[in-house]
Amino acid sequence: MSKRFIRLRRPVGSAGDAPLACVIGDLDLVRPLGLAGIRAAVVAPPGEPVSYSRFAHARPDWFDPWTEPDALVDELMRFSDTQSAPPILFYEGDGDLLLVSRNRKRLREGFRFVVPDAELVENLVDKRRFQALAERLGLPIPRIYRAEPPLDELERNLPLLVKPLTRRSDRWSPAIPWAKAVRVDTAGALRELSRSLDEAGAEAVVQEFVPGPETRIVTYHTYVDHNGETAAEFTGRKLRTYPREYGHSTAITVTALPDVAELGREIVQRLALRGVCKVDFKRAPDGTLRLLEVNPRFNLWHHPAAIAGANLPALVYGDLVGVRRSAGIRSPTRQVGWVWPTKDARAARASGLSMARWVPSVVTSRAKSTLAWDDPMPFMRGVLLPALDRRRHGASSAAAPAARAPAGR
Known part of the structure; x- marks a missing residue:
């Protein structure tokens, strides 16, 4: 067995022969699985913070799914051959989603996973095709x-x-x-x-153009199983982005939004979607919800939702390994915030939020990207040490490698 595929350790109380979760994504997808006691193999670029997580038990080589899809599929299949049971495959970015969807037949020889119908995936990822689909179905899209x-x-x-x-x-x-x-x-x-x-x-x-700030963006998330039954759902809204306009999320909250959930369910039903998805809306000045996009993949929102009581990745894993699921729809039991501290500091300054108010908001956010007391190495080795090394060698911030935005936002 290749050294990079060695199972590094077994979590306390877990079955040693339980299938690994194989995650093409970052720490905000790996952590919900880890919190549920699920071991993960992490497929990520070298040096990414997730590579240093205590939840990462194997590290197959990464290839860019956009530019080297065949190489990545080959690597995934080589990895699956080293496992005693087919791993459960998770994907976070659009490139990852398309890779899994377009290679689903071959990947199913070595993995278990959920993914919507192939044509639906293509229609949702390509915005022109999505527009045509939304118009046919009468969805409220700009x-x-x-x-x-x-x-x-x-x-x-x-x-x-x-x-x-x-x-x-x-x-x-x-x-x-x-x-x-x-x-x-x-x-x-x-x-x-x-x-x-x-x-x-x-x-x-x-x-x-739909008027209004990014704080008017609200989302509906769900996992619909292969029988068409909703296993879990939750809603949330953006608090801050960087840049301030049309940027990547730096602070979000999982919270109850009944009208968002109602319209989200209706749209998922009209699409006949199976699997996981995020439905993004923007609340117009008149209060109506305008549909922005539907992303049928795992994402960073699953991190705070897992803490809130709706762990979608863990439910998918359980279904695929045959764990009996309790009746009813799993939904959050409390409001939980998520923050990306290293970028949210800039977002807070741009929005006029003082440091005196920002610091407490970060401290009280129960989900933090790359930062957790029970898993410190992603921040220490993946963020802090590289920053100190650049400073020690006199590299300016402009010369430093550009930080990658979490894929699932």
């Missing part, structure tokens, strides 16, 4: 405009929101670092952005 010249129609409907066609960061980030979308207010800005995206080779869609 209008998407054609971005080809001439741009007269676009200019008549300013302001607009420009978003990547898919979340392929290696093409979008060179043109638009960190932000997940860009608001365009003038014809000149629209043309300049169009040129930048063309130079970066990034495909984009232009969407109707």
